[in-house]
Amino acid sequence: QVQLQESGPGLVKPSQTLSLTCIVSGAASGVTFASYAMGWFRQAPGKERAFVAAINWSGGSIYYPDSVKGRFTISRDNAKNTVYLQMNSLKPEDTAVYYCAVKKVNIATSRAASYDYWGQGTQVTVSS
Numbered sequence: 001q002v003q004l005q006e007s008g009p010g011l012v013k014p015s016q017t018l019s020l021t022c023i024v025s026g027a028a029s030g031v032t033f034a035s036y037a038m039g040w041f042r043q044a045p046g047k048e049r050a051f052v053a054a055i056n057w058s059g060g061s062i063y064y065p066d067s068v069k070g071r072f073t074i075s076r077d078n079a080k081n082t083v084y085l086q087m088n089s090l091k092p093e094d095t096a097v098y099y100c101a102v103k104k105v106n107i108a109t110s111r112a113a114s115y116d117y118w119g120q121g122t123q124v125t126v127s128s
Helices: none
Strands: 003-007 010-012 018-025 037-043 050-055 072-077 082-087 096-103 122-126
Touching: 003 096, 018 037, 018 096, 018 122, 037 072, 037 082, 050 072, 050 082, 082 096
Parallel strands: 010 122
Antiparallel strands: 003 018, 018 082, 037 050, 037 096, 072 082, 096 122
């Protein structure tokens, strides 16, 4: 059973920086973390879950929506089974619960339905 644990919840002011970490454990039989694509999504109150970032196994393919491009950076350390989300220049509209997700097929995508495992989420609040 694959499990994901996000960390790094926080309350920050606009323009500040926050980093999120997601550790993956319990790789599926015959599959290792290094073969997964990973994604970050977020869900604000009353809104649908939205794509934030995705990365393939090597980091050679990375995608962001326009809303975070240039401010957020996704990265991964396959030796540590960990994916990171560095968030700079945060805005109040970035306030949401942030989720990391595993996709067993190593193609990074923005489609939430393509991901196989999800973390429980971590709250990020941006407010002055």
